[in-house]
Amino acid sequence: MASVSLESETFKKFADVAGRDNDVNYLNHDHSITSWLFTLDHKRIGLLYLVTITLMFLLGGALAGAIRLELLTPKGDFLTADTYNKAFTAHGIIMLFFFLIPSIPAVLGNFLVPLMIGAKDVAFPRLNLFSYYLYFAGSVIALTALLLGGVDTGWTFYTPFSSTYSNSYVIVMAVGLFVVGFSSILTGLNFIITVHRMRCPGLTWFRLPLFIWGIYATSVVQLLGTPVIAVTLGLLGVERTLGVGIFDPRLGGDPILFQHLFWFYSHPAVYIMILPSLGVASEVIATFSRKNVFGYHIIAFSSIAIAVFGFIVWAHHMFTTGMSPYAAMVFSLLTFSVAIPSGIKVFSWLATMYGGSISFDTPMIYIFGFLGLFTIGGMTGLFLSTLGTDIHLHDTYFIVAHFHYIMVGGAVLGYMAGLHYWWPKITGRLYSEFWGKLSAGITFIGFNFTFFPQFILGYLGMPRRYYEYPDEFQVLNVFSSAGATILAIGYLMPLVYMPYSFFFGEKANSNPYGGSTLEWTNTTSPPSPHNFEKTPVVTEEPYHYHGKEAAVVSH
Amino acid sequence: MFEEFKWLPEQASTVAPEVDMLMLFIVVVTVVITAVVAALTLGFAIAFRRKSESYIPAPWFGNIPLEISWTLIPVGICLVMFSWGVKVYSNIVIPPADAMEIYAVGRQWMWKIQHPEGQREINALHVPIGRPVKVTLTSEDVIHCFSIPAFRIKQDVVPGRYSSLWFQATKAGTYQLFCSEYCGTEHSRMIGKVIVMEEADYQKWLSEGAESGQALQGRKLYTKLQCVTCHTGNAEAKAPNLEGIYRKHIPISHIDGVKIKDGTKVFADDSYIRESILYPNAKVAAGWESIMPTYQGLVTEEELLQVIAYIKSLNQGQTPPRTEETPTPATIQNKSPNKEVN
Incomplete structure (x- = not known):
C-alpha cells in the first residue's frame, strides 16, 4: 500500500518537473492518491499490479538467493532445515501464485487488452479493480502466513503431510491462495467478455493480434482451472481443521486423490504462465521483423490447443505414485500432444523472421533469449513425457531445471520482453537501449549458468528439496549458485534503468518501434485516459506492413 | 563407452x-x-x-x-x-515372477527394511547380485519415495496402501538410497545405502543375527492377536480358512456392507489382506458373516507385513491349534507359495 501511494506522490513531483507531455494522458490527468487507489482505468490498474508483483518478485528472488547460498555446500550451514524448507516453499508459492500467474495477464493484459482491441476499457472496470484488491488481500494473507512462521509443505501441499503432519501455517496460506485464486478467475472472466463483446468495428476474431489470442486462451484456463484448486484447498482446510477424512488414509481418505485434484489445476496453471509469453513473442517478432506473422491462424489455434491439451495431461506428474501402468501410458501419449503445437509456434516464428527486416532492440534481444530457453525447456520436457526416462528423472533436479527453463526462461523472459516492448507506450518514455540489451544478455547467460548444471545433477540422481546433499553433487551446485549471482544482476538492472527512464528518459513518440497493432497506431504514448480519440475501425488483418512503407515511423 | x-x-x-x-x-x-x-x-x-529503415x-x-x-x-x-x-x-x-521379496516401511525420517528370512535393517538394504528383487513398500505417516538412482528406479511410498518396485542388481557395490518425495524437516537425511553383494556373501549376511523368519514372527502375531480364534481352518470355524488363499481369486458377497452381485471375486494379494485386517467390512468373503473387528491401531505396518508373510506361507493343514502358545519353527517354510500369475 505504502509503495503505491509513494509512487503516486513521485508521479506528481516528477511528471511536472520533467515536463511530461503537455497533453492530458492517463498518468497525469489526476495526481491524487485516491485517483490511483480507486481508479477504474485498466491502464492504472495494470500499473498497480506492476508495482505489487515486482515487490513479490523481489521477495521470491531473495528467497531463491537464500536457497542457492545454502546449497553451496553439502552440509546445512546457512539455514536450519526447517527454515530451508520454508524458504523453498515460500519461493515457489510467491513466484507462481503472486508473480508468474498475474505477471503478463494482470500487468500487460490489463494495460493492453482494451488498447489492442480498440476499446475504452475492459468489460467490467469495477470488477477489475476488485480483482486487484483480491490479489492484494491474498498477498497480505500469504505474507502474514510467512511472518507468523511460514509453511513447510512445498508449494505442492502434498497430503497427508500438509493435512495432518505439518506444524506450520498451512491454513493461513491456503486462505491466501484461495483469495488470490478468485482474483485470477475474475480477471479471466473479465478478459473473456471484453474480447467477446468490446472489439471495435471491423476487428474480427482473425484480425486480433496474437497477444490477444494468447490472453484469451489463458483466461479460459484461469476461469475453468482455478475453481478446482480453490475447492482442493478448501478440502485440505476441512481435513486439517475438522478432521474430516478426505486425503489422510488414517481418516479413511486417499492421499493420491489430492495429487489428482492439485495437478488438474496446477498443470494448466503452467499454461497460464507460458501462453501469454508466447503471445508476446508473436507481437515482438512481427514488429522487429516488420513482417506479418507466418501461419497466423495456426498460431492462434495452437494457443487454444495448448490450453485444451493442458487439461488432459495432469497425471504425468504422478507416474511414480503407483498408478496403473496403462493410465501412465495414456497420459504419456497425451503429454506428447502438447509438444506439437509448441513446436509449430517456434517454427512459425522462425519463418516469420525469414526474409524479414530484423532490428535488434531490447525486446527482440529478450525474445531471442526466450526462444533459446523455451526451446531447451520444451525439449527437456520430452525426457519427462517418455515413461522410461521419467521414472529416473522424476523428483530430481532435472525437473527443477526443466520447469525453470519453461517458467523463468519462457514466462519471465517473455514478460520482460513485453514490458520492454510496451514500456514506451505505458510510460511515454524510452529506456536506455544499452542497459536494456546488456540486461537481456546477462539474464540469458546467468540463467543458463544457474539451471543447466541442474539437468546433469538430476540425471546423476540428486533429489529436489534436499537441504543437505551427498558430496558428489557439490561441483555442479557451486556452478549453479555462481550462475544465480549473474542471473540476479540481470534481473536487478531493469529495476534501475526502467524507473530511471520513467522520470528522466527520452520522450517516446506514439510508435517508436513501428508496431502495427492498434495500441501503436491509434493512441498516444502514454495513452489518453479514454484510450482513443475516436473509436478505431479495423479494415485489415494484423501485422500488415507490406504496401505501407510510408507509414513506418522510426525513432 | x-x-x-x-x-x-x-x-x-x-x-x-x-x-x-x-x-x-x-x-x-x-x-x-x-x-x-x-x-x-x-x-x-x-x-x-x-539494412534499410525504409525497406518493408x-x-x-x-x-x-x-x-x-x-x-x-x-x-x-x-x-x-x-x-x-x-x-x-x-x-x-513389471517384476519377474520369480523375484525374491523384501519389505520396506518408510517413516519420518528413516527406512525400515525386513527380509523374509528375518533380517531387519534400518537405512540399509542388502541384496544379492544377479537375482530379481521385489520390494513391497508402505509408509507409516506421509508419502515418501524409494529411489535408487544407480538402478534408475523409484517408487512413491504411500501410507494406507502397498506399492512395489523391482530391480536386479548387476554390479557389487554400495549405492545411494534416497527419499525423493519431500516428507518434512529431515527429508534430506532420509538417505540409506543399497549394498549389492555376491550371492555367497549375501547368504552369509542373511544368516548373521537373524532373529527368526518374518513369517514366523507373523505366526506369533497370528496367535497373539487372536486371529486363530476364528480363522481356525476347521469345520467349526467362524471365519474363512486362510490356508492357501494367497494370490487366489476369492468370491465376495458384500462391499462396505452393501450386497453385491453373486460370483464377484477379489484377488487376494497383499493389499487385500491388509485391507481385510484393517477394514474387515470392506470386502467380505461370500458365505461369511461380517463379524470381524478392525485391527486398526492394534498392529503396526511392520507387524502387518509379518502377518501377511505368514498368511502367504500358510499351506493346507498348517493353521496352528488355538491353544498353541509357542509355535514350532520347523514347520515354517519360506518358499514362495505357488504363484498364480493373473
Whole structure:
C-alpha cells in the first residue's frame, strides 16, 4: 500500500518537473492518491499490479538467493532445515501464485487488452479493480502466513503431510491462495467478455493480434482451472481443521486423490504462465521483423490447443505414485500432444523472421533469449513425457531445471520482453537501449549458468528439496549458485534503468518501434485516459506492413 | 563407452543400460533439434538484419507443405520416443515372477527394511547380485519415495496402501538410497545405502543375527492377536480358512456392507489382506458373516507385513491349534507359495 501511494506522490513531483507531455494522458490527468487507489482505468490498474508483483518478485528472488547460498555446500550451514524448507516453499508459492500467474495477464493484459482491441476499457472496470484488491488481500494473507512462521509443505501441499503432519501455517496460506485464486478467475472472466463483446468495428476474431489470442486462451484456463484448486484447498482446510477424512488414509481418505485434484489445476496453471509469453513473442517478432506473422491462424489455434491439451495431461506428474501402468501410458501419449503445437509456434516464428527486416532492440534481444530457453525447456520436457526416462528423472533436479527453463526462461523472459516492448507506450518514455540489451544478455547467460548444471545433477540422481546433499553433487551446485549471482544482476538492472527512464528518459513518440497493432497506431504514448480519440475501425488483418512503407515511423 | 566418463551416474541394474540408451537417444534428437533452431535463429537474424529503415519485406502467410512437415515429423519423433519409453517402462514396472521379496516401511525420517528370512535393517538394504528383487513398500505417516538412482528406479511410498518396485542388481557395490518425495524437516537425511553383494556373501549376511523368519514372527502375531480364534481352518470355524488363499481369486458377497452381485471375486494379494485386517467390512468373503473387528491401531505396518508373510506361507493343514502358545519353527517354510500369475 505504502509503495503505491509513494509512487503516486513521485508521479506528481516528477511528471511536472520533467515536463511530461503537455497533453492530458492517463498518468497525469489526476495526481491524487485516491485517483490511483480507486481508479477504474485498466491502464492504472495494470500499473498497480506492476508495482505489487515486482515487490513479490523481489521477495521470491531473495528467497531463491537464500536457497542457492545454502546449497553451496553439502552440509546445512546457512539455514536450519526447517527454515530451508520454508524458504523453498515460500519461493515457489510467491513466484507462481503472486508473480508468474498475474505477471503478463494482470500487468500487460490489463494495460493492453482494451488498447489492442480498440476499446475504452475492459468489460467490467469495477470488477477489475476488485480483482486487484483480491490479489492484494491474498498477498497480505500469504505474507502474514510467512511472518507468523511460514509453511513447510512445498508449494505442492502434498497430503497427508500438509493435512495432518505439518506444524506450520498451512491454513493461513491456503486462505491466501484461495483469495488470490478468485482474483485470477475474475480477471479471466473479465478478459473473456471484453474480447467477446468490446472489439471495435471491423476487428474480427482473425484480425486480433496474437497477444490477444494468447490472453484469451489463458483466461479460459484461469476461469475453468482455478475453481478446482480453490475447492482442493478448501478440502485440505476441512481435513486439517475438522478432521474430516478426505486425503489422510488414517481418516479413511486417499492421499493420491489430492495429487489428482492439485495437478488438474496446477498443470494448466503452467499454461497460464507460458501462453501469454508466447503471445508476446508473436507481437515482438512481427514488429522487429516488420513482417506479418507466418501461419497466423495456426498460431492462434495452437494457443487454444495448448490450453485444451493442458487439461488432459495432469497425471504425468504422478507416474511414480503407483498408478496403473496403462493410465501412465495414456497420459504419456497425451503429454506428447502438447509438444506439437509448441513446436509449430517456434517454427512459425522462425519463418516469420525469414526474409524479414530484423532490428535488434531490447525486446527482440529478450525474445531471442526466450526462444533459446523455451526451446531447451520444451525439449527437456520430452525426457519427462517418455515413461522410461521419467521414472529416473522424476523428483530430481532435472525437473527443477526443466520447469525453470519453461517458467523463468519462457514466462519471465517473455514478460520482460513485453514490458520492454510496451514500456514506451505505458510510460511515454524510452529506456536506455544499452542497459536494456546488456540486461537481456546477462539474464540469458546467468540463467543458463544457474539451471543447466541442474539437468546433469538430476540425471546423476540428486533429489529436489534436499537441504543437505551427498558430496558428489557439490561441483555442479557451486556452478549453479555462481550462475544465480549473474542471473540476479540481470534481473536487478531493469529495476534501475526502467524507473530511471520513467522520470528522466527520452520522450517516446506514439510508435517508436513501428508496431502495427492498434495500441501503436491509434493512441498516444502514454495513452489518453479514454484510450482513443475516436473509436478505431479495423479494415485489415494484423501485422500488415507490406504496401505501407510510408507509414513506418522510426525513432 | 560410459564407464570412464565420471559425469554419468553408476549403472548397476539390468534396466539402467536400457534407460541410459533411451536417454542417449533423446539427448541426440533434442540436441540436434535445438541446434537447428538456434542456427536458424542466429542465421536469420544475421542474414535478414535491418539494412534499410525504409525497406518493408514481402509478406509470407504460410506454406502448406512446410507446415505439414513440421507438424508430422515431430509427431513421428514423439511416437518413437513414446513407444521406446513404454517398452523400457514395462521392464521397469513389471517384476519377474520369480523375484525374491523384501519389505520396506518408510517413516519420518528413516527406512525400515525386513527380509523374509528375518533380517531387519534400518537405512540399509542388502541384496544379492544377479537375482530379481521385489520390494513391497508402505509408509507409516506421509508419502515418501524409494529411489535408487544407480538402478534408475523409484517408487512413491504411500501410507494406507502397498506399492512395489523391482530391480536386479548387476554390479557389487554400495549405492545411494534416497527419499525423493519431500516428507518434512529431515527429508534430506532420509538417505540409506543399497549394498549389492555376491550371492555367497549375501547368504552369509542373511544368516548373521537373524532373529527368526518374518513369517514366523507373523505366526506369533497370528496367535497373539487372536486371529486363530476364528480363522481356525476347521469345520467349526467362524471365519474363512486362510490356508492357501494367497494370490487366489476369492468370491465376495458384500462391499462396505452393501450386497453385491453373486460370483464377484477379489484377488487376494497383499493389499487385500491388509485391507481385510484393517477394514474387515470392506470386502467380505461370500458365505461369511461380517463379524470381524478392525485391527486398526492394534498392529503396526511392520507387524502387518509379518502377518501377511505368514498368511502367504500358510499351506493346507498348517493353521496352528488355538491353544498353541509357542509355535514350532520347523514347520515354517519360506518358499514362495505357488504363484498364480493373473
